[in-house]
Amino acid sequence: MKCNDxxxxxxxxxxxCLEExxxxxLENHLKACSRCSREAGLYLEAARALRSSTPEPELSGxxxxxxAEAVSGEKGWLRLIKPRIPLxxxxxxVVLAVVTTPFFFGNDSETMTRLEVIEAYAGDLESMGLGNGVPGYDTEFSYENYGVPENVTSYLIR
Amino acid sequence: MTGIDQDSTKRFHDGDPEALQEIVTHYQGSIFGIGVKLLGTAEDAKDYCQDVFVHAYEKRRLYDPERPFEPWFYKLALNLGRQRLRKRREIPKSGSMPVQVAGETAEREMVENERRARVGDVLRKLKPKYRECLALRFEADMKLQEIAQTLGLPLGTVKTRLRRGMTTFKELYAQGGGFDEMQ
Incomplete structure (x- = not known):
């Protein structure tokens, strides 16, 4: 065996990971070659240094x-989503009502108009939005956020 | 590489916090070691360690519980390590690896710290691709095939990187006086 090998x-x-x-x-070569034998010692020492270079970690806790961090992270997402689900x-x-009203109720004076249907839903929607107890939520409530067109919103507010 | 049992990894996948705790306990030493080897300081490694486990929990749905856990987990850990190195742009920190080892005498502690600092200095001079392979070999105690699987590389490439990493480390460590203490 040559020294390079x-x-x-x-x-x-x-x-x-030396193949058996x-x-x-290799061992025969090391017995015969003092230079490689010295190198073998340095390699083993380098490997020992690498193995033991990691300090005892202060990882208690x-x-x-x-x-705690992982679970609170998940709950954080749920906190954001859960209160909004019923709303x-x-x-x-409401959006469904807006879309389907013309088909179910027509537009003549004897049946409910689209706006009247929206108005009927609006009370419930608004009370849910205002009364859910989520801090900062009350001020954010807006019909536009739920797909109600601007002209309808202005009618409802009026 | 001694893995954690499949029951724990399945529960981890399902979001069981107890399984996460088991995983942290089982792998914290190797992840911390990889952190030290990749990032160079114990402080960075501690921070990195926590980040790895929290990130793994967030991404647990991407893990297939029918397959071995370690390749997925260590790959995620290495990717986070690479991200940190990129952010830092490989700026070496001088006087790194300040470590407090409880229960040792001050003198021995000082000698140990100096030796670790030398190893850390040499490791930072290696290319990250060599550092990664050495970290997986010495900290995660992975076999060549497992390293190849984790890094998604051919076995031959892993062998070459390990040999080059080892040889370069030995030479730089000798130049820095790392072997003086043994003479």
């Missing part, structure tokens, strides 16, 4: 901190 195998040996069938050949459902009902 031996050096490649020395790296493998230090890494702990190459080991006897890490698991608890990670779980969004109500808003969807």
């Amino acid at each position: 031996a050096e490649r195998l020395l790296a493998d040996r230090a890494l702990g 069938e190459r080991r006897p050949e 890490l698991a608890a901190r990670v779980v 969004l459902a109500a808003a969807a009902a």
Whole structure:
């Protein structure tokens, strides 16, 4: 075995991934070559330094901190979504009413107009939006956010 | 590489916080070690460590519980490490790796810290691709095939990177007087 080949195998040996069938050949070379034998020592020492270079980590309590952060992160998303679910459902009902009213009620004077239907829903929608107890929510309420057109909004507010 | 049992990884996938806790306990040492080797300082590694586990929990649905956990998990960890290195643009920190080791005498602590600092200095001179392979080999105790699977690289490439990383590390460590203490 040549010294160049031996050096490649020395790296493998230090890494702990030397193929077993190459080991006897390498060991024989090391017995005969003082230079490679010295190199073998340096490789093993370098590997030892790499293995033990990691300090004892001060990680006590890490698991608890990670779980707390991860779970609170998830709850944060749920907090954002959950209170809006009933409101969004109500808003969807209003939008549906806007879309379907002409087909169900027509526009003549003896049946409900589209605006009258919206008005009937609006009270419920507004009370849900104002009364859900979510801080900062009351001031954000707006019919436009739920797909009600601007001209209809102005009618409702009037 | 000694993995965690499949029951835990399945529960982790389903969002069980207890399973997350088991995973943190099982892998915190290796992730911290990878953090030190990639980022260079114990402080950065601690921060990185927490980030890895929280991020893994957020992304747990992307993990297929029928497949081995480690390749997915370590890949995610390495990607986060790369992101941090990119943000930092590989600016070396001088006097890094300040470490407090409880229960050791001050003198021994000082010697250990100096040695770790030397190792850290040399590691930072290596290309990140070599550092990653060495970190997976020495910290995650992965076999070549597992490293290849984690990094999505051919086995031959991993072998070459490990050898080059090891050889370069040995040479730079010798130049920096790393072997003086053994003579």
